[in-house]
Each structure stands twice: as C-alpha cells, then as structure tokens.
Amino acid sequence: MxxxxxxxxxxxxxxxxxxxxxxxxxxxxxxxxxxxxxxxPDVPKAVSNWPQEELRLGQVSGVAVNSASQPVIFHRPGRSFDQYTFNASSHYQHIADGPITEPTVLTLDPRTGKVVGKWGANFFYMPHGLTIDKHDNMWITDVAMHQGFKFKPGELEPSLVFGEKFQPGSFEKNLCMPTSFAIASTGEIFLADGYCNSRILKFNAAGQLMKVIPNKHEFLSLQIPHGLALLESIDRICIADRENMRVVCPRAGLYGLQGRKEPPLTIQEPDMGKVYDVSVRGNLIYAINGPTSGVIPIVGLTIDPQNEKIIDRWSPPDGGFNLPHAIAVCPNGSSLYVAEINPNKIWKFELVPPK
Known part of the structure; x- marks a missing residue:
C-alpha cells in the first residue's frame, strides 16, 4: 500500500x-x-434611399468630405471622358467647346443628400479628382487642362496652379492628365500625374517640387496612378496603381524620415482587379476597383496595408457597382461615399460593426 x-x-x-x-x-x-x-473592421453598409431626391449629375469623377462631414462631389455635366477626348499626343480635342457652363462642384447634406452648395461653372473642362484637406482647401485635377488646382474655402480662383493649361508634358512644370491629390498634415502635397507620366510628384506647401516617385533608383513602376491616400502614422503614400491592379504604398518621406530605405507595401491579389481609388481610415485602406474582366467582381475592398492583404469585400445590394470611380471616408469615420460613372450617382455607406 x-x-x-x-x-x-x-x-x-x-x-x-x-x-x-x-x-x-x-x-x-x-x-x-x-x-x-x-x-x-467596420463593414460598409449602403444607406437606402440616399440621396432622398434625384440629383441631375454628369459623370461623377470625384468625391471628398469636408470638416462638417458634408460630402462634396466633382462631376461632368454634359461631358464624357471617352476614346475621342484626347488625341495620340494626349491633347484635349474639344477646347473649342469651352468650359463646362454648369456648376461642377456640389456640396451635399450628409443626412438627405440634398444639394446645399454649388460652384465651379465656366472653369473646368474635364473634371477628375477632388481632395479636401483638414483646412477645407479643395485640391482639384482636370485631365483636359492637364492641371491641378488648390482652392481656398469660399474662393473661386485657385491659389496654387500646377501644370500648363492644355499643354501635356513630362517636364517639371508640365503634367499629363493628372488624376488625384493627397495632402499631408505637414502641408506637403502629393500629386498623381497620371494617365501619361505614371508618376507621383511631391511638393512642399508652397508648391515647389521636392521629389518624384518613383525615382530612377527605385525598383517601382506605376501604370496609371489613379488615386492617392496618406497613411501618415507609418509614413506611407498609398497609390491606386490601376493598370498594375494593386495598391502600392512607398515611403512618403514625412517628418524627417526621407532617408529611410524600405520597400513599398504591396497589396495585390488575383481577384483584385483594376484599383481606381483609395481612402484611409485609421490604419486601414478602403478602396474600389473597376471593370477588369468578366470573372472579377466590381466591389469595395477593405485592406490591411501593413499585413499586405485584403480583409473584406463589399458592395451595395441589388446589383452592386457598375463603374465606381472615387471613394472618400468621412473624417469622423462614421461613413464613406463612392462616386460612380454610368450610372452617374453617389453612394453613401455607413461604417457599422461586423455581426
């Protein structure tokens, strides 16, 4: 025992x-x-019956959200961007038609979608990108004019102009069909240039050129950088690299970090499709793709850039997207907006906790 x-x-x-x-x-x-x-991450859920009244819109090429949480859209009333818009040397073919005579920039009520402000008549020829910084300055690109503009709040004339009007080129003072801006909290300016040059130009707050991305020593090639968003917390400028069908995030070079040499973060998956635009919320990227092939769905994408992966795919009910062109997350993170071409419309999505 x-x-x-x-x-x-x-x-x-x-x-x-x-x-x-x-x-x-x-x-x-x-x-x-x-x-x-x-x-x-929170899941985008389409808001039904928004806007509550029908909007008369041309092709909606840009969307941004101001500090009052109002969505602002940039559209092309009476104009279309098609195969006849430019010639082989990227010159706009319809200068004689003059600028668009209707307001091209519309501010909407976030609750109802009703137009509460409008401007931009008799200035733009072929609207493309719209960005609003934390001071409510509007940064706008016009692909026909081959120019980018900064408009201060309430002003109808630009305080900064990038590029030469109707003069495409690849020199320092020329742009060629620029697509999008991103503005850092430091005031530094990133401009996607664009359909022809496939480069990102970085300027200081006064508009002086600081850097070209990629430079000749970088192992990075872009094909139509179509949208931009900054992830300042990790010093990255994220690019909707449309024809390469990916999102790529090289170093932005903010806060004295210019000397750091790290490879770009790259998000690319077989069913990602052509990425048209990107927007940031916290350390996540919300993106939209566009028509690519019959087997790749047109959807919104939620991306974890630091882990270089897509973590969610989403779309509106009852048919989904057709040709989304731009996306913007509200500064308070409560909602996002998607601008679409054909049909010409604006979608609102609430960002809600996953079930």
Missing amino acids: NVKQPYVVTAIAISFVVIVIIISTSSNREVASETTSDDR
Whole structure:
C-alpha cells in the first residue's frame, strides 16, 4: 500500500495539470475569438434611399468630405471622358467647346443628400479628382487642362496652379492628365500625374517640387496612378496603381524620415482587379476597383496595408457597382461615399460593426 501511494499522488497531480491546461486553452481560445471579433473592421453598409431626391449629375469623377462631414462631389455635366477626348499626343480635342457652363462642384447634406452648395461653372473642362484637406482647401485635377488646382474655402480662383493649361508634358512644370491629390498634415502635397507620366510628384506647401516617385533608383513602376491616400502614422503614400491592379504604398518621406530605405507595401491579389481609388481610415485602406474582366467582381475592398492583404469585400445590394470611380471616408469615420460613372450617382455607406 505504501509502495503504490506515490504513484497515486503522481497520477492525481498529472490529472490536475491536464485539467488546468484544458481550461487554460479553452479560455485562451475564447479570448482569441473575442479579440478577433473586436478587431474586425467596420463593414460598409449602403444607406437606402440616399440621396432622398434625384440629383441631375454628369459623370461623377470625384468625391471628398469636408470638416462638417458634408460630402462634396466633382462631376461632368454634359461631358464624357471617352476614346475621342484626347488625341495620340494626349491633347484635349474639344477646347473649342469651352468650359463646362454648369456648376461642377456640389456640396451635399450628409443626412438627405440634398444639394446645399454649388460652384465651379465656366472653369473646368474635364473634371477628375477632388481632395479636401483638414483646412477645407479643395485640391482639384482636370485631365483636359492637364492641371491641378488648390482652392481656398469660399474662393473661386485657385491659389496654387500646377501644370500648363492644355499643354501635356513630362517636364517639371508640365503634367499629363493628372488624376488625384493627397495632402499631408505637414502641408506637403502629393500629386498623381497620371494617365501619361505614371508618376507621383511631391511638393512642399508652397508648391515647389521636392521629389518624384518613383525615382530612377527605385525598383517601382506605376501604370496609371489613379488615386492617392496618406497613411501618415507609418509614413506611407498609398497609390491606386490601376493598370498594375494593386495598391502600392512607398515611403512618403514625412517628418524627417526621407532617408529611410524600405520597400513599398504591396497589396495585390488575383481577384483584385483594376484599383481606381483609395481612402484611409485609421490604419486601414478602403478602396474600389473597376471593370477588369468578366470573372472579377466590381466591389469595395477593405485592406490591411501593413499585413499586405485584403480583409473584406463589399458592395451595395441589388446589383452592386457598375463603374465606381472615387471613394472618400468621412473624417469622423462614421461613413464613406463612392462616386460612380454610368450610372452617374453617389453612394453613401455607413461604417457599422461586423455581426
């Protein structure tokens, strides 16, 4: 009896350890499950019957959100961007038609979608990109004019002009069908240039050229950088690299980090399609693709750039998207907007916790 007692004690001890391990493992799984659920990003949910009244819109090429959480859209009333818009040397073919005579910039009520402000008549020829910075300056590109503009709040004449009017080129003072701006909190300016030059130009706040991305020493090639967004917390400028069917995020060079040499973050998956635009919320990217092939769906994408992967795909109900062109997340993170061409419309999505 005394000989067997140590074995009995040992068996009891082992059983106790096994039970503790099982309980601990189960508990860890529950914690991991809860953490995974909590860490999942908010899901875009289309707002039905928004806008509440029909808007008379041309091709909606740009969307941004101002500090009052109002969506602002940039559209092309009476104009279309098609195969006859430019010649082989990228010169706009309809200068004689003059600028668009209707307002091209519309501010909407975020609750109803009703137009509460409009401007931009008799200035633009072929609207493309719209960005609004934290000071409510509007940064606009016009592909026909081969120019980019900064408009201060309430002003109808630009305070900064990039490019030469109707003069495409690849020199320092020329642009060729520029597509989009991104503005850093430091005031530095990133301009996607664009359909012809496939480069990103970085300027200081006064509009002086600082850098060209990619430079000749970088192992990076862009094909139609169509949209831009800054991830300042990790010093990245993220590019909707449309024809390469990816999002690529090289170093932005902010906050004295210009000397850091790291490869771009690259998000590219077989069903990603042509990426038309990107917007940022926290450390996530919300993006939209466009028509690519019959087997690749046209959807919104939620991207974790630091892990270089798509973590969600989403679209509106009842038919989804047809040709989304631009996306913008509200500064307070409560909603996002998608501008679409054919049909010409604006979508509102609320960002809601996943079920």
